[in-house]
Structures are given as structure tokens and as C-alpha cells.
Amino acid sequence: MVKKKELIGQTQSKIFDAATEVFEEKGYAGARMQGIADRAGINKALLHYYFRTKDQLFMAVFHVLLKKMFDKILSIFMEEATFKEKLRRFLDENIDFLIKNPKLPLFLLNEISHNPALAEGLKEKLQYGQIRDLIYDRHSKELKGYGIKKSDMPQLMITIMGMSVFPVAARDMMAIMMPQMNDTRKFNAFMQERKEFAAGFVMTALKNRKK
Amino acid sequence: MVKKKELIGQTQSKIFDAATEVFEEKGYAGARMQGIADRAGINKALLHYYFRTKDQLFMAVFHVLLKKMFDKILSIFMEEATFKEKLRRFLDENIDFLIKNPKLPLFLLNEISHNPALAEGLKEKLQYGQIRDLIYDRHSKELKGYGIKKSDMPQLMITIMGMSVFPVAARDMMAIMMPQMNDTRKFNAFMQERKEFAAGFVMTALKNRKK
DNA sequence: TCTATCTTTGACCAATTAGTTAAATTATTT
DNA sequence: AAATAATTTAACTAATTGGTCAAAGATAGA
The missing domain is CATH 1.10.10.60 (Homeodomain-like)
Incomplete structure (x- = not known):
């Protein structure tokens, strides 16, 4: 029963x-x-x-989705591994996640930009504010070897995030210039390809960076 | 009078x-x-x-803004210069443009994703569909030297676009992890820095790319 | 079975919102 | 100056939308 x-x-x-x-x-x-x-x-x-109310329902949905996105992002960088390994794992897993949740990034970006207070809860609760230092401190030797200073971390982190998130968020707009992006099968293949492309791109740029 | x-x-x-x-x-x-x-x-x-009507007013505004964004993007890549020079000019000018129009990318991304038909006009009218081939053909020698095939162009173009557009579109979300992004003065300084960072990053990745 | 509680519904209400209209005001032409 | 045309407004309408309510239906416990 x-x-x-x-x-x-x-x-x-x-x-x-x-x-x-x-x-x-x-x-x-x-x-x-x-x-x-x-x-x-x-x-x-x-x-x-x-x-x-609509607000209550929205808040419930929004916070689950925001957490879902951030957990995915952050869990990988909290593991024990070299920065290089983490980068690969992040791109692999995050791109798989984004293929399954293609509307999520743009939704979150928009709602937060329309109402920045939405981010407040997470900000304090999970102390993500410190994430830049945390990541840097764990990999300072490796990153210094690439010529990355602590003050370069925002540039690097946003670059890595953008490599995976931007294509999904900007898909329909990029499709104006590249119509093949409109075909979901082709787009997903593009994203699969991107795992390797992005990892190679970032690591090459880091390894050969002028210090 | x-x-x-x-x-x-x-x-x-x-x-x-x-x-x-x-x-x-x-x-x-x-x-x-x-x-x-x-x-x-x-x-x-x-x-x-x-x-x-609201639709009419919206359409008028939307099409002006969409054109504004694309003209900025495309004009630079239509000039006579090496790919490397164009990349630098693109990042310089596009980032200046984005600092002045920070809400534009997210607005366009959203509206197009909510209503893909909005992009139709531009797509046919300006034949942006061919842009990938156009750019590649003009720089095929240089790009081949970097190990970039025609089929790699979408990856490269979206990477370059993302380097400039993503930080602006995702600012409020990235600010959850990096609170300093909330300060507009600091954010603009970050974007200024990004001109050099992104250009160096992309060129280093290209020059040392395994072919 | 009877009762109390939880779940679901149709009908309704008040506020908001895009859009209209007719009249008033201002500018232009002759 | 008078007539005509363009611009601006206050007041209104119809439709949409978030939210309520009282009653009906289902469920579990005594």
C-alpha cells in the first residue's frame, strides 16, 4: 500500500x-x-x-540548483591531487555535468544578476570566499612553477571556469556565427572534444608561461 | 527654434x-x-x-543591441592584420566595450535562449554563418603553423570569446567565490589586466601547441 | 465504523499589466 | 490669426496572474 x-x-x-x-x-x-x-x-x-508563494517555490528550486552547481565545481578542487590532475578531472566532470544540465548556468547567472541577494546565503554559509586562497595554498609550489602568483588566481580560475561554462551559456548566440551549434548532437560532440582541447590549451599556456 | x-x-x-x-x-x-x-x-x-506594443519596443531595442555586440566582435576580425595582431586588438577593444556595456552579454544570451527566433534576422541578413571559414581562410597559414585545423576553429573562437565575455557575464556568480569582484573598481581593474593575461594565455597555448 | 487529519479541487478575488480612447495641449502651415 | 496636424495626458478597459477559500475526497487511527 x-x-x-x-x-x-x-x-x-x-x-x-x-x-x-x-x-x-x-x-x-x-x-x-x-x-x-x-x-x-x-x-x-x-x-x-x-x-x-511563487517566491517560496522559486527560492527552494534556486538554492538546490545553486548548490548543485557549486558542489560540482568545488568538490573536485578539494580532493588530493596535483593541480594538473584536478584541472583534467574538473573539465571532464564539469562538462559532463553541463551537457546534462545545459540550462543551468544561464539560469543561475541571470537570476543572480537580477537579484544579487540570492547569492548571499551561499556566500556566508559555505565560505566560498576563501576558495581562491585555499586552492592556491594547496598548489603553491606547482602554480609558482607555472609563474602563477596568488594575485593571478582570479584570472586563472575564471579562465578555467569559462572554458567549460561559456560554450553552454553562450551556445545560442555563438550559433549565429556557427550554425552547426544548433544541432544538439553536434554541440554535445563539440563539448566532448572540448574536454581535451581545454585541458591541453590551459596546460600548454601554463607550462610555457613567461615568468 | x-x-x-x-x-x-x-x-x-x-x-x-x-x-x-x-x-x-x-x-x-x-x-x-x-x-x-x-x-x-x-x-x-x-x-x-x-x-x-511592448514587443515592438523590445524588438527595436534588441536588434540595435544585438547588432552593436556583433559589429564590435566582427569588425576587428575583418581588418588586414595577422591573427596574432587581431587577437590583441579584439581583446583590447572588446574588453573596453564590455566594461562600458556590462549588462549587454547576459541580456542577449538570455533573450536569445528564451526565444531563439530572435537571432534569425541577423543570421540570414549578415551571413555570419560563414564567419568561421572566412577567418580561417584569411589566416590559414598562420593558424596551421599553430596546429589549428579548420575543424578546430569553433573551439578556438569560443575560447577567445569566452576569455573576454565570460568574466562580465558571470561576474556576480564568480563573486560568490571571489568577493573582490563585487567592487566595480576592482572588477574593472581585473578586466584591464585581462587584456594582457588573455592575449598572452592564448598566444602561448597556440605557439606551443602539439601538432 | 467513526472521526480527525491531510490532500485535492473548482470557483473566486484583488492586484497588476498591456493597451485604448477621447480630449487637451502644442507646434506647423497657410 | 485661423486651421490643421502632431504630441501629450488622464482615465479607462480587458486580460492575466498570484493567491485564497470553502467544500469534497482520501487516509489513518481509535
Whole structure:
């Protein structure tokens, strides 16, 4: 027999999944409670029964997605390995993640830019503020060998992030110049290729960097 | 004496400027006609007098901004110069442009992703579809010397674009990990630094690329 | 089975929002 | 100066949208 709590779970997670899809697709301002209810296959009143307001529902979805993205990014750099190894693992795993969640980066970028307060929670809670120092300190010898000073870390980190995230976020715009990007199969192949291209590109640039 | 056409121009361009600001800030779905009227210092009915509907006003603004962005990108690569020189000029000028128009990339990315048809006009009109071949053919000798085949061009182009555009588009998100990015003065200094960093990074990676 | 609680729904409400209209004001032409 | 045309406004309308409510249906415990 199906228990009540499982039913709650079913409905609530049906709602949550539908809300995730709709918010990712249309953004907060473009999303409609009715549209979320429709996609979840339920009544709009039931939506408000489980999540009192649009803001509450959005916040629940947003924070799960933000954490999902950052956990992926950060977990790899917290492991025990050389910087070079981490770079490869990061690009491999992050690109796989992005292929599976192609709408996520642009969604997060947009919502945060429309409402910077959204990032506040994570900022304090997980102390990501220190991440630059943490990474640098763990690999200072290796990075110094590449001519990277602590003050260069933002440049390097944003470069690495951009190598994987930018193509996914900017896909539709780049497709104006490169129509083959419109074909999802080709785009995914491009992203697979990119694992190797990006890792090679960054490591070559680092190893031959003038100090 | 102020002529009628200038007056029209004044009001129309006041509206256009206000609409540009509001759309860039809030996106199509988040923008309000009343908000645009307020920012332009006029009545809402007057908005509809000059631009019949929200869609019409948005389209006018959007296409100007899309063209602005692409002209900037493409003009440099159409000049007579070596690829290396173009790369430097592109990063210099594009980063200056982005510092002045920090909300532009995310706005365009978002609106196109919410409504891919928006890109159609430009795609056909300016034949950007061929840009990859155009650039490659002009620099095939130099690029082949770096071990770049024609099929590598998308990887290279998206890398170069991402080096300049990503930091601006992802600023607020990267600021979660690097709080100093929240300070506009520091961020702009970072972008200035990036001209040199990115140019050096890309050229080093190209020159030492294994073929 | 009876009761209390939890879940789901249809109908409704109030606020917001894009868009209209008719009249008033200002500018242009003759 | 008078007539005509363009510009601007206040007040309004219709549709959309987030949110409520009371009642019906389902579930679990006594």
C-alpha cells in the first residue's frame, strides 16, 4: 500500500521537478504558477498548498540548483591531487555535468544578476570566499612553477571556469556565427572534444608561461 | 527654434534609451511598460504612441543591441592584420566595450535562449554563418603553423570569446567565490589586466601547441 | 465504523499589466 | 490669426496572474 508520506513526497517532488524545469526555461519573471501546475499535472491551488508563494517555490528550486552547481565545481578542487590532475578531472566532470544540465548556468547567472541577494546565503554559509586562497595554498609550489602568483588566481580560475561554462551559456548566440551549434548532437560532440582541447590549451599556456 | 522632428527625436530617443536600460536590467519578461515610461519621464500612453506594443519596443531595442555586440566582435576580425595582431586588438577593444556595456552579454544570451527566433534576422541578413571559414581562410597559414585545423576553429573562437565575455557575464556568480569582484573598481581593474593575461594565455597555448 | 487529519479541487478575488480612447495641449502651415 | 496636424495626458478597459477559500475526497487511527 502506498503510504501518505510517500504520496506527499510524490506530489511535492512532482511539483519541485516541474518548477525546476519551468524556472530554468523561462526564469523567475517569465515563469507562471499556472504553467508549473500544468507541467506537474495538478491544480494551481495545490501548488500554493505545498509552496505558499511563487517566491517560496522559486527560492527552494534556486538554492538546490545553486548548490548543485557549486558542489560540482568545488568538490573536485578539494580532493588530493596535483593541480594538473584536478584541472583534467574538473573539465571532464564539469562538462559532463553541463551537457546534462545545459540550462543551468544561464539560469543561475541571470537570476543572480537580477537579484544579487540570492547569492548571499551561499556566500556566508559555505565560505566560498576563501576558495581562491585555499586552492592556491594547496598548489603553491606547482602554480609558482607555472609563474602563477596568488594575485593571478582570479584570472586563472575564471579562465578555467569559462572554458567549460561559456560554450553552454553562450551556445545560442555563438550559433549565429556557427550554425552547426544548433544541432544538439553536434554541440554535445563539440563539448566532448572540448574536454581535451581545454585541458591541453590551459596546460600548454601554463607550462610555457613567461615568468 | 526647436523643430518638430528634433522633438520627436528627443522623445523617441528618451524612450529608446530608457527602454534599453530597463530591458537590459530586467529582461523582457521582467520589464514593465510603466517602468520604462517612468524612467523616460513620460506618460505610459505616450510610450504606446511611439511604439505600439511592448514587443515592438523590445524588438527595436534588441536588434540595435544585438547588432552593436556583433559589429564590435566582427569588425576587428575583418581588418588586414595577422591573427596574432587581431587577437590583441579584439581583446583590447572588446574588453573596453564590455566594461562600458556590462549588462549587454547576459541580456542577449538570455533573450536569445528564451526565444531563439530572435537571432534569425541577423543570421540570414549578415551571413555570419560563414564567419568561421572566412577567418580561417584569411589566416590559414598562420593558424596551421599553430596546429589549428579548420575543424578546430569553433573551439578556438569560443575560447577567445569566452576569455573576454565570460568574466562580465558571470561576474556576480564568480563573486560568490571571489568577493573582490563585487567592487566595480576592482572588477574593472581585473578586466584591464585581462587584456594582457588573455592575449598572452592564448598566444602561448597556440605557439606551443602539439601538432 | 467513526472521526480527525491531510490532500485535492473548482470557483473566486484583488492586484497588476498591456493597451485604448477621447480630449487637451502644442507646434506647423497657410 | 485661423486651421490643421502632431504630441501629450488622464482615465479607462480587458486580460492575466498570484493567491485564497470553502467544500469534497482520501487516509489513518481509535
